[in-house]
Amino acid sequence: GQQLNQSPQSMFIQEGEDVSMNCTSSSIFNTWLWYKQDPGEGPVLLIALYKAGELTSNGRLTAQFGITRKDSFLNISASIPSDVGIYFCAGVPYNNNDMRFGAGTRLTVKP
Amino acid sequence: DVKVTQSSRYLVKRTGEKVFLECVQDMDHENMFWYRQDPGLGLRLIYFSYDVKMKEKGDIPEGYSVSREKKERFSLILESASTNQTSMYLCASRTDHTEAFFGQGTRLTVV
Numbered sequence: 001g002q003q004l005n006q007s008p009q010s011m012f013i014q015e016g017e018d019v020s021m022n023c024t025s026s027s028i029f030n031t032w033l034w035y036k037q038d039p040g041e042g043p044v045l046l047i048a049l050y051k052a053g054e055l056t057s058n059g060r061l062t063a064q065f066g067i068t069r070k071d072s073f074l075n076i077s078a079s080i081p082s083d084v085g086i087y088f089c090a091g092v093p094y095n096n097n098d099m100r101f102g103a104g105t106r107l108t109v110k111p
Numbered sequence: 112d113v114k115v116t117q118s119s120r121y122l123v124k125r126t127g128e129k130v131f132l133e134c135v136q137d138m139d140h141e142n143m144f145w146y147r148q149d150p151g152l153g154l155r156l157i158y159f160s161y162d163v164k165m166k167e168k169g170d171i172p173e174g175y176s177v178s179r180e181k182k183e184r185f186s187l188i189l190e191s192a193s194t195n196q197t198s199m200y201l202c203a204s205r206t207d208h209t210e211a212f213f214g215q216g217t218r219l220t221v222v
Contacts, residue, residue, distance in 0.1 A: 006153070033210050042115075042201055042213030043154075088153060090211070097142060097161045098169065099203075099211055103153035 003027075006089050006102025013079055014110050021105045022073040023089035031092035032065050032072040036085050037104075043088055047074070079109050114138070117202050117214035124221050130189040132217050134202030141206055143185035145169075145177065148199040148216075160185055192221045 006023045013019060023032070031050055035043035047058050049065035049072060056063055062075045072091075076083055089102040118133035136143065142161050146154040146169075156169030160179040174196060178186045185204075189196055197220050205211040 009151070031210075035213075040216070040218075042203075042216050044213070045210045048210045090154075097207075098156060098159050098167065099144060099205070100156060100170075101146070101154035103151065 004089060004091055004100050004102040006105060008105055009103065010106040010108070012108045012110065015079060015081060017079055019076040019079055019083070019107060020073060021087060021089075022071060023091070023102045024071040025091060026070065027091070027093065028069040029091035030069075030094045032063070033090040033092070033099075034061075034063050034072070034074045035088045035090060037088065038085050046087075076107075079107075081109050081111055083107060084109050115202060115204055115212050115214040117200075117217050119217050120215060122217060122219045124189075124192050124219065126193060126221055128189075128192045128221075130192045130219070130221075132187040132189075132200055132202075132219070134185045134187070134204075134214055135183055136185075136204040136212070137183065138204060138206075138212065139182065140204035140212075141182075142204060142211075143179065144203040144205075144211065145175075145185065145187045146201045146203065147171070148201055154201060157187065192219075194221050197221045 034046045037043040047063040053067045054065040060077045086104045088104050115136045144159040145157045158177040160166045176188045200217045202214040203211040
């Protein structure tokens, strides 16, 4: 299946710092999605991107759909302790059926 | 409010047992997915279904089967559970043009 390379694998940051993570692939995707997972729970959608070049914000979160359709990034500004969790990117190919995930970025925020 | 419900939060089964993980969604979604989540590996797709009685193998289908007799229900079956199938299992559903919604996850331990 299509491989999504997500980086970094983990981040340890100070409260108030900005965070950036990204996903790349050798395949083209029709949709990019960013999820956050809290311990013991299922992932919850943060941002959905449907058009190449699209830049979308959700509060302190900003994500972009790469112009080549093969990459996406997520930025979190002014991090707070409740940002702690695992962040996943996901790509939906043009057949619109299956969906692949990156390995996740584990974020730790120190107060 | 959208809902994906997995039948159990925690399960402990013995090696060789047949195990059923059930997932129900109330959003009339065509597509349903089963993933397993292991540390450092992210979410790996086991099987997905794009319609009733239709199924497609994901990246790691070995040792698993699925059943989709009704649109709202997608079952994951471990024919003969093994210790290497100890994992967190996540079910998700989506339409063709929206993000996926996840259940709360089932943590399966095979002893």
